[in-house]
Amino acid sequence: MKMKEPQLIHTDVLIIGGGTAGCYAALTLSSRSSLSVVIAEKANIRRSGCLAAGVNALNAYITKGHTPRFYADYVKKDADGIVRDDLVISMSEGLNRVTAVLEQLGLVILKDDKGEYVARGPRNIKINGENIKPLLAGAVEKASHVRILNHVTITDYIVRDNRILGAFGFSMRDGTVFEIRARTVLCAAGGAAGLYRPNHPGFSRHKMWYSPFNTGAGYAMGIRAGAEMTTFEMRFIALRCKDTIAPTGTIAQGVGARQINAAGEVYEQKYGLTTSQRVYGTVKENQDGRGPCYLQTEGITEKQDEELMKAYLNMAPSQTLKWIEAGVGPSRQNVEIEGTEPYIVGGHTASGYWVDTSRETTIHNLYAAGDVAGGCPQKYVTGALVEGEIAAQAIISRIEHEDNVELLTAEEETQLLRQKAAEYTERVSDTDSLFTVEQLEEAMQSVMDTYAGGIASQYRYNEKQLELAERRIRQIETLSDTVTVRDWHELMLLYELCERLTVCRVLIAHLQARKETRWHSFAENLDYPQKDEAWLKYVNSRMKDGSIHIIFRPLVKEGERYEHTN
Amino acid sequence: MSIRIEQEKCVGCGQCTEVCPGSLIELNSTGKAYMRYPRDCWGCVSCVKECSFGAIEFFLGADIGGIGSKMHVEKKKSYMYWRITTPDGEVKTICIDTQKSNAY
Numbered sequence: 001m002k003m004k005e006p007q008l009i010h011t012d013v014l015i016i017g018g019g020t021a022g023c024y025a026a027l028t029l030s031s032r033s034s035l036s037v038v039i040a041e042k043a044n045i046r047r048s049g050c051l052a053a054g055v056n057a058l059n060a061y062i063t064k065g066h067t068p069r070f071y072a073d074y075v076k077k078d079a080d081g082i083v084r085d086d087l088v089i090s091m092s093e094g095l096n097r098v099t100a101v102l103e104q105l106g107l108v109i110l111k112d113d114k115g116e117y118v119a120r121g122p123r124n125i126k127i128n129g130e131n132i133k134p135l136l137a138g139a140v141e142k143a144s145h146v147r148i149l150n151h152v153t154i155t156d157y158i159v160r161d162n163r164i165l166g167a168f169g170f171s172m173r174d175g176t177v178f179e180i181r182a183r184t185v186l187c188a189a190g191g192a193a194g195l196y197r198p199n200h201p202g203f204s205r206h207k208m209w210y211s212p213f214n215t216g217a218g219y220a221m222g223i224r225a226g227a228e229m230t231t232f233e234m235r236f237i238a239l240r241c242k243d244t245i246a247p248t249g250t251i252a253q254g255v256g257a258r259q260i261n262a263a264g265e266v267y268e269q270k271y272g273l274t275t276s277q278r279v280y281g282t283v284k285e286n287q288d289g290r291g292p293c294y295l296q297t298e299g300i301t302e303k304q305d306e307e308l309m310k311a312y313l314n315m316a317p318s319q320t321l322k323w324i325e326a327g328v329g330p331s332r333q334n335v336e337i338e339g340t341e342p343y344i345v346g347g348h349t350a351s352g353y354w355v356d357t358s359r360e361t362t363i364h365n366l367y368a369a370g371d372v373a374g375g376c377p378q379k380y381v382t383g384a385l386v387e388g389e390i391a392a393q394a395i396i397s398r399i400e401h402e403d404n405v406e407l408l409t410a411e412e413e414t415q416l417l418r419q420k421a422a423e424y425t426e427r428v429s430d431t432d433s434l435f436t437v438e439q440l441e442e443a444m445q446s447v448m449d450t451y452a453g454g455i456a457s458q459y460r461y462n463e464k465q466l467e468l469a470e471r472r473i474r475q476i477e478t479l480s481d482t483v484t485v486r487d488w489h490e491l492m493l494l495y496e497l498c499e500r501l502t503v504c505r506v507l508i509a510h511l512q513a514r515k516e517t518r519w520h521s522f523a524e525n526l527d528y529p530q531k532d533e534a535w536l537k538y539v540n541s542r543m544k545d546g547s548i549h550i551i552f553r554p555l556v557k558e559g560e561r562y563e564h565t566n
Numbered sequence: 567m568s569i570r571i572e573q574e575k576c577v578g579c580g581q582c583t584e585v586c587p588g589s590l591i592e593l594n595s596t597g598k599a600y601m602r603y604p605r606d607c608w609g610c611v612s613c614v615k616e617c618s619f620g621a622i623e624f625f626l627g628a629d630i631g632g633i634g635s636k637m638h639v640e641k642k643k644s645y646m647y648w649r650i651t652t653p654d655g656e657v658k659t660i661c662i663d664t665q666k667s668n669a670y
Contacts (some may be wrong), residue, residue, distance in 0.1 A: 110667035254670025
């Protein structure tokens with residue numbers, strides 16, 4: 001296997017992940033400071049992260065006549081109280097500011113005769129988002145003092161005395177091993193897909209809602225380094241078009257389609273209209289023998305049909321292809337819907353790093369933004385941009401006001417790099433191991449599906465099942481130590497498997513800790529099927545010496561702020 | 567969910583290998599692009615849009631109901647012409663004006 005000379009890089013700021021939040025943080029740092037920035041991205045920032053295919057609308061925007069508080073109230077209601085008000089309100093206040101920047105970068109946003117954005121609903125606006133990622137990435141490529149390392153996957157933080165000193169990674173293209181030493185690190189590595197068996201486990205196993213390349217690296221590195229995490233038990237399950245797993249919101253909001261069961265009855269009012277209730281209602285209707293469920297599109301006009309075909313080409317082309325293959329569009333056939341497998345994703349629910357209002361984690365000088373940051377659901381694209389901006393601004397003032405404490409000597413740095421390079425190459429062998437990454441990934445997904453509330457168990461679980469899940473995941477973790485790989489690409493896949501296993505362990509511990517059912521489907525605990533006001537608190541956790549410790553924290557309510565005290 | 571790369575049309579420029587968010591496409595020994603991990607494709611069609619030679623086509627896997635239609639895109643100025651060829655050879659074109667917002 002090829003291996004180049006290992007590289008030691010020094011920078012003021014390391015950004016892990018050049019997706020939505022990471023790119024925007026880089027732009028902010030570049031325009032507001034002269035700090036040196038390195039972005040480490042495991043693909044190429046041009047189309048990496050969640051925005052690869054494009055996006056159908058900007059779903060977090062303060063429309064005319066509304067206030068940031070209006071948005072924050074919606075977020076809080078949707079999560080049934082388990083959000084950080086300080087984080088949600090500071091995110092809401094920045095939504096329109098970053099939208100204006102997106103428009104300057106070239107994003108097409110629909111305007112009316114008076115030059116005002118046209119609302120799609122009370123909280124969103126209409127765009128052509130096919131090229132949103134290339135627009136963002138293009139600006140980053142032109143930004144001064146920003147160095148982009150494409151195809152570099154980051155595997156571990158360097159932490160001393162609970163202070164971040166940088167990270168290790170490798171190029172999956174040429175095998176260069178990197179030690180990137182940084183005064184501050186922003187983790188923007190995205191959430192975790194692929195924990196549970198997906199809707200279609202075969203050839204189309206990666207036809208999922210969330211990016212299958214977001215494997216929880218950001219969470220896992222933090223968990224192993226002892227960072228505090230919050231609300232992993234609030235899983236996210238998306239309600240999607242059957243098979244293509246394309247968005248349903250465009251149809252529901254665009255042409256006002258309602259959710260109906262096989263008998264044609266509108267069922268959504270029966271279960272409630274929060275994000276989790278919409279999924280739960282669909283699951284229940286199927287359970288009770290009234291499936292399949294649909295979005296009622298039959299009878300929309302030919303023109304609406306045509307516009308939907310176009311809208312989907314700009315964000316989920318598979319759905320347009322599906323309609324064309326069927327020979328009938330949505331105007332003549334209702335669109336079947338289903339729930340996806342569960343994900344951990346802080347841009348939609350509240351799972352992620354426990355951060356303060358500057359988005360600093362409990363590890364000194366390590367910040368988190370976007371899907372890795374907890375406490376602040378319904379960020380969507382614009383909220384992730386705002387968090388990138390907030391974290392970048394905090395990093396600028398931290399570096400300005402804090403002396404650089406050097407905790408590593410040049411010799412130690414070199415020694416660490418040498419050790420890490422040896423650790424990577426140790427896993428590479430021409431002899432196949434008994435178990436492969438793929439086998440263990442399937443084993444993990446099967447365990448989570450069966451015992452931790454996957455699709456097969458209609459998202460439900462009980463304590464006995466979670467115990468079993470915990471034991472089996474630990475067993476698979478042990479087996480993962482024996483896996484060898486053939487090249488750098490496969491080494492990345494092995495790291496991704498280990499990241500997912502770490503996230504699974506924390507997720508199970510959180511599901512065990514919240515002894516109530518606050519969000520149907522997202523966390524459906526059959527031993528505790530009711531909601532209980534005593535659980536209006538956060539379930540947090542921290543890994544110490546390989547064990548997960550649960551911490552309960554009181555809610556941060558309207559008007560309150562949480563700041564780290566240690 | 568995957569793509570098919572036509573070897574005769576591929577010029578080996580490597581743009582698809584660069585842009586795939588999963589780094590799933592590689593160049594083979596003859597310098598042409600091939601899909602190394604078809605089962606890991608997300609279906610984002612970044613590669614289809616990136617290919618200036620129309621060499622990459624997107625299709626739906628049979629496990630999600632695909633029947634063999636193939637789709638690629640041609641870009642002209644600010645327009646994207648999506649061309650879908652059905653199994654019986656019929657070609658359907660949908661034109662997207664990239665300067666125009668989605669209606670929904």
